[in-house]
Amino acid sequence: MTTTLPMPREEHRSTGSSGVIPAVQLMAWGLLCGWLLFGVPRYVHIFEDFGLMVSSGSMLAIQLADLATMYWPFILVGLAVLGCLSYLADDAFARAGSVMLRGVWLIAGVAVPIIITTATYLALESDLGALVDALT
Numbered sequence: 001m002t003t004t005l006p007m008p009r010e011e012h013r014s015t016g017s018s019g020v021i022p023a024v025q026l027m028a029w030g031l032l033c034g035w036l037l038f039g040v041p042r043y044v045h046i047f048e049d050f051g052l053m054v055s056s057g058s059m060l061a062i063q064l065a066d067l068a069t070m071y072w073p074f075i076l077v078g079l080a081v082l083g084c085l086s087y088l089a090d091d092a093f094a095r096a097g098s099v100m101l102r103g104v105w106l107i108a109g110v111a112v113p114i115i116i117t118t119a120t121y122l123a124l125e126s127d128l129g130a131l132v133d134a135l136t
């Protein structure tokens with residue numbers, strides 16, 4: 001009685017997108033939207049309570065937050081569209097076998113919202129620091 005062992009199969013690797021890059025990009029853009037919708041208005045209330053004149057960077061952050069607050073349903077639709085387009089682009093880059101394009105796509109899609117979030121946060125914090133210095 002002889003038994004035959006199955007031949008080891010070649011591991012099947014998908015040539016398409018795994019969906020990780022679009023998911024990371026959506027998280028970064030979602031965090032920016034959350035910051036604009038929920039974080040920035042807290043600073044606005046503090047500045048209004050003390051009657052502080054804010055810098056141009058803080059004013060830009062406040063105006064972006066106002067815009068996001070007025071048009072949040074469109075932002076949700078935009079995030080869904082961004083997720084789909086990001087997946088399609090990543091899938092095309094993966095099928096083309098371009099690791100460099102996928103890396104650039106990941107960095108661009110994550111760096112932009114992180115830079116915007118950081119810039120608005122630092123502008124608001126500098127004005128808040130000026131308020132604390134003026135009160136002490």
